[in-house]
Amino acid sequence: MNSAWRFFIVVESLLALAMLWQVGHNTGLLILLFVGIFLIFFAARNTHNKRSRNFLAFLGLVCGGIALFNAWAFWGMLIFGIVFVGLKGVEISGVDLFNKAPWKEKSMQRVDSVTPTPKGGRRYKRPWFTNDRIGMNEVYEWDDINITALSGDTIIDLGNTLLPKNDSVIMVRKGFGRTRILVPAGIGLMVEHSTFVGKVIFNQEEYPMKNEAIKLFSEDYDHNERRLKIVTSSFFGDLEVIFV
Numbered sequence: 040m041n042s043a044w045r046f047f048i049v050v051e052s053l054l055a056l057a058m059l060w061q062v063g064h065n066t067g068l069l070i071l072l073f074v075g076i077f078l079i080f081f082a083a084r085n086t087h088n089k090r091s092r093n094f095l096a097f098l099g100l101v102c103g104g105i106a107l108f109n110a111w112a113f114w115g116m117l118i119f120g121i122v123f124v125g126l127k128g129v130e131i132s133g134v135d136l137f138n139k140a141p142w143k144e145k146s147m148q149r150v151d152s153v154t155p156t157p158k159g160g161r162r163y164k165r166p167w168f169t170n171d172r173i174g175m176n177e178v179y180e181w182d183d184i185n186i187t188a189l190s191g192d193t194i195i196d197l198g199n200t201l202l203p204k205n206d207s208v209i210m211v212r213k214g215f216g217r218t219r220i221l222v223p224a225g226i227g228l229m230v231e232h233s234t235f236v237g238k239v240i241f242n243q244e245e246y247p248m249k250n251e252a253i254k255l256f257s258e259d260y261d262h263n264e265r266r267l268k269i270v271t272s273s274f275f276g277d278l279e280v281i282f283v
Contacts, residue, residue, distance in 0.1 A: 047120075047123050051116055051120065054113075054116040054119065055112070057112035058110045058113050058116065061110040061112055062106055062107070065109070068106045068109055071102050071105055071106040072102070072103055072106035072107070074099075075101070075103030075104070075106065076099070077099070078102065079100065079103070083096075168190050169188050170191045170192050171192075171193040171194070174198070174200055175199075178199045181200045181201060183207060183210075184210065185208075186212070187211075187213070188214070188216070190214055190215040191213065191215075192216045192217045192218070193216065193218045194218075195209060195219070197220070197223055198283055202223075202226060202265050204264050204265055205264070205265075207266070207267045207268070208268050209267065209268070209270070211269075211271040212272050212273070213272075213274075213276060214273065214274045214275075215273065215274060216273065216276050217277045218271055219278075219281065220279070220281070222282055222283065223282075223283060224283070226263065226267050227261070228257040228260060228267050229255070229257075229267070230253075230256075231252070231253070231254045231271070232278045233253075233271075234248050234250075234272065234273045234274065234276060234278075235249070235250050235273075235274050235275060236248070236249055236250075236274075237273060238278075239253055239277070239280075240277070240279040240280065241255050241278075241279075241280045242280075242282070
C-alpha cells in the first residue's frame, strides 16, 4: 500500500471518529441511529416475510442515513473520498487535465539534466503491485528502464524525453497487467515479448499469443542511429507499442 492510500485511510478514519463523536453528543441523532441499526438487524433476522423485511431494512437505512447526514464529518468523508478517488483515477489513467491549458500552448519544454557521476551502480526496491506511469505529465532525462512487478499496468511515454544515439533498452517483466509504450516517430524499434496468454499490438498490427514469444522490428531499425530495444514478458497481459 503506497503512501497516498495510507493518507486516505488515515483522513477517512479521523473523519469517521469525528462523525461518531458528533452523533454521540446529539441525543436525537443518537436515538435515530440506534433505531436504524435495530431495524436493519431485525430485518436481517426476519426470514419469513420478504416484503416486511425489505420495508424494515429500507426504514432502517432512512433512519440511519438521516442521523449521519446531519453530521458535517459525514459530508467531509464523502467529499474527500470522491475527490481523492477521482484524482487517483486520473493519475492511473495517465490523463493530463491541464495538457491543453492556454498557458501551455507556447510554453518551452526542456529536459532536466544532472552532472555526470561515476558509474557505481545503484540498488532500489520496487513494489509488488504498482501502476507505473513514466513520462506522462513531465519532461525527464532518459535512462534505461527496467521494471519488475507481480501485477499492474505500465505506461511509458517517450515523447517527453530525448533518446541518445545508438541503443536504448526498456525491460518490463510482470505477472499480470497491460504494458503500453508510446514511441516518437523516427526511432528504430525492436520489440520482443513472451506471454502465456495475451497479444502484441505493433505498427497497427495485432498478434494474439498463447504461450509464445515474438520478435518484431521496425523497417528502419538496421540503419537508424537511434534504436530502442523493448523486451517484455508476462504471464497474462498485452503489450501495445504506439508510434506518436
